Amino acid sequence: MSERKTWAERQSSTWKTRVGLAEMLKGGVIMDVVTSAQAKIAEEAGAAAVMALERVPADIRVAGGVSRMSDPRMIKGIQEAVSIPVMAKCRIGHFMEARILESLGVDFIDESEVLSPADDQYHVNKYLFKVPFVCGCRNLGEALRRIGEGAAMIRTKGEAGTGDVVEAVRHMRTLMDGIRMLTKMPKDQLMSAARDMGAPFDLVEEVSILGHLPVPNFSAGGIATPADAALMMHLGAESVFVGSGIFKSGNPARRAKAIVEAVSHYDDANKLADISENLGEAMVGINCGELGDKEKLASRGW
Amino acid sequence: MKPIGVLALQGDFLKHIQVLEEVGAETVQVRDVENLRSIGGLIIPGGESTTISKMLRRWNLMEPIIKLVRSGLPVFGTCAGLILLADELVNWNHLPRIGGLNLIVTRNAYGRQIDSFEAQLEIDISGGPTLSSFTGVFIRAPRIESNGLGAEVEVLSSFEGFPVLVRQKTILAASFHPELSGDVRLHSWFLEYMVEKSN
Numbered sequence A: 001m002s003e004r005k006t007w008a009e010r011q012s013s014t015w016k017t018r019v020g021l022a023e024m025l026k027g028g029v030i031m032d033v034v035t036s037a038q039a040k041i042a043e044e045a046g047a048a049a050v051m052a053l054e055r056v057p058a059d060i061r062v063a064g065g066v067s068r069m070s071d072p073r074m075i076k077g078i079q080e081a082v083s084i085p086v087m088a089k090c091r092i093g094h095f096m097e098a099r100i101l102e103s104l105g106v107d108f109i110d111e112s113e114v115l116s117p118a119d120d121q122y123h124v125n126k127y128l129f130k131v132p133f134v135c136g137c138r139n140l141g142e143a144l145r146r147i148g149e150g151a152a153m154i155r156t157k158g159e160a161g162t163g164d165v166v167e168a169v170r171h172m173r174t175l176m177d178g179i180r181m182l183t184k185m186p187k188d189q190l191m192s193a194a195r196d197m198g199a200p201f202d203l204v205e206e207v208s209i210l211g212h213l214p215v216p217n218f219s220a221g222g223i224a225t226p227a228d229a230a231l232m233m234h235l236g237a238e239s240v241f242v243g244s245g246i247f248k249s250g251n252p253a254r255r256a257k258a259i260v261e262a263v264s265h266y267d268d269a270n271k272l273a274d275i276s277e278n279l280g281e282a283m284v285g286i287n288c289g290e291l292g293d294k295e296k297l298a299s300r301g302w
Numbered sequence B: 001m002k003p004i005g006v007l008a009l010q011g012d013f014l015k016h017i018q019v020l021e022e023v024g025a026e027t028v029q030v031r032d033v034e035n036l037r038s039i040g041g042l043i044i045p046g047g048e049s050t051t052i053s054k055m056l057r058r059w060n061l062m063e064p065i066i067k068l069v070r071s072g073l074p075v076f077g078t079c080a081g082l083i084l085l086a087d088e089l090v091n092w093n094h095l096p097r098i099g100g101l102n103l104i105v106t107r108n109a110y111g112r113q114i115d116s117f118e119a120q121l122e123i124d125i126s127g128g129p130t131l132s133s134f135t136g137v138f139i140r141a142p143r144i145e146s147n148g149l150g151a152e153v154e155v156l157s158s159f160e161g162f163p164v165l166v167r168q169k170t171i172l173a174a175s176f177h178p179e180l181s182g183d184v185r186l187h188s189w190f191l192e193y194m195v196e197k198s199n
Helices: A015-024 A036-045 A057-063 A072-081 A095-104 A140-148 A166-184 A187-197 A201-210 A226-235 A252-264 A269-276 B013-022 B049-058 B062-070 B080-085 B185-195
Strands: A010-012 A029-033 A049-052 A086-091 A108-112 A133-137 A153-156 A217-219 A240-242 B004-007 B027-030 B041-044 B075-078 B086-090 B101-106 B117-124 B130-138 B154-159 B162-168 B171-174
Touching: A015 B117, A015 B130, A029 A036, A029 A252, A036 A049, A036 A072, A036 A252, A049 A072, A072 A086, A072 A095, A086 A095, A095 A108, A133 A140, A140 A153, A140 A166, A140 A187, A140 A201, A153 A166, A166 A187, A166 A201, A166 A217, A166 A226, A187 A201, A217 A226, A217 A240, A226 A240, A226 A252, A226 A269, A240 A252, A252 A269, A252 B049, B004 B013, B013 B027, B013 B041, B013 B185, B041 B062, B041 B080, B041 B185, B049 B062, B049 B080, B075 B080, B075 B185, B080 B086, B080 B101, B080 B171, B101 B162, B117 B162, B130 B154, B130 B185, B171 B185
Parallel strands: A029 A049, A029 A240, A049 A086, A086 A108, A108 A133, A133 A153, A153 A217, B004 B027, B004 B041, B041 B075, B075 B171, B086 B101
Antiparallel strands: A010 B117, B117 B130, B117 B154, B154 B162, B162 B171
16 A cells, blocks of 8 residues: 555545535634743643734734734744644735635634734735634624635634624624524525625525535634523534633633533533533633624624 | 434534435434334434533433443544543543543644644545545644543544544444435444444
8 A cells, every 4th residue: 555646535625624624613603812821821721723822802903003914923933832723824915924824734724803904995815825714703794714825714703802702693693694584595595695795696596595604613702601602502512712702711621611612502501501611711801782883893704 | 223323412414314214214303212222223412412411411411321331332532522432531531421531632623613624534444445536625623632542442444644533333423424425334334334334
């Protein structure tokens, strides 16, 4: 069996392997971490992956200014610290940040509205990369545009750095409503639906047949408690991203572990009650209703 | 046939359930000890082995599953499932796990995500069928080391000099993801030759 393999016998970074990693993360929690020590706490708590960042979204809000890709040195430190997948964020449309992250060997790139957009019209052409991408969305049209550009995973945006789940709920409900609407729609109306939502027709047709997105669908932006995580799983999320919610809370290790447990037992209220006990202070947070439209990160992305 | 349990704590368990249902098996999602009653076989899916190991202990599933595997329940582990069934791990040997497979596994040995790949495998089962051109999807895959294989371990397929599919009596394990290939032949064979014959 050790004879030389031809190209056709070993193909790297195929669509199946890219979406496949997203499949492996299902039923898990992806945690924002800013240091190797936090990454280890996350891994120890049972995180399925970590997102390496210089600042969590709550601190990005406070700091203001332009928010960019993290220092490669810091990302490398986290890659060395843990054995689980490491993700990192690039700015919307900043394909050179994405190239740099790819060269570092990160396992997933989040083309994220949490950072300052680098391009106010176009996103990265994600098909040109070996590394898979995850992108945010607020509705079905936005999700299908990102998948059309090559995203291997979608996450609803929510409102990062607030600890308020209301926007995450709204975006997930809007997305799922869009999907349910397509599955009921007569075939001859699909082209107009594609036009109205600004989505590729082929993907609109596929969703109308499948009844779900063609890639895994996760939730992000404002999840702060085990109950929040379980709520998002019930609304259609297949996994959750938790950003500021863990390391801005009173007892990160305990809260991280509890959210991991809640995602795996989201349908069992008795267990959730047990899991939610005695976790210490949740992050203080910001009510999304008090944010002006300009302060909302979710409106970034086209 | 009794239903097949699919460990549903984290990972791509729904993909396994899809394939099993496609070949006509009944399935049970295993999240609690009660779910283990009356299953005819067990699948340990892909996912993060560290996460699944934590959840196995948290919900008191580790000991009952170890007992079932030792008592001869047919079990099929893929990727993270292989890691959890391995008797020895390079580097991560402290990871609490099920064990039962007398071999050595190295986690993430095929590289990071950008090194993930698909390969055409030849699967040759002694006393069973040959599954030709089976697409193996390898994602941040663990490697079964070719040294340290126990005498009772049969290698059913190899790629680039390393075993990728092995069987030890009632335990079947793959370093790749048959549940992602769209090919149901391996699950079918597991049901027909390993589950039905043991029940």
